[in-house]
């Protein structure tokens with residue numbers, strides 16, 4: 001190896017390190033933004049769902065366990081981390097669930113009432 005080869009190698013290494021660092025920063029910046037959303041809760045009862053109180057979500061999945069009703073911009077199958085509720089899959093829609101609104105599902109009306117209305121920072 002002569003000096004020229006070593007120099008070329010070092011420059012190449014520097015470019016790789018710089019590129020990797022840039023990629024890492026760009027990636028972490030892209031995953032951190034949050035959006036403030038109004039999060040309400042519901043259960044499968046008539047009070048919450050009216051004529052839709054059949055225990056079946058808009059996606060066709062059974063209304064049970066943890067799930068989220070989200071605006072149509074968020075596709076079914078998207079996982080969202082709702083602080084205080086946890087990770088859950090978007091499986092439902094709602095007439096009033098539009099822009100920056102989410103509805104988290106509880107199996108009992110009491111739990112839905114206790115949740116109330118929260119304004120939360122949701123990770124994108």
Ligand SMILES: [Zn+2]
Nearest residue numbers: 043045048109
């Ligand atoms: Zn209810």
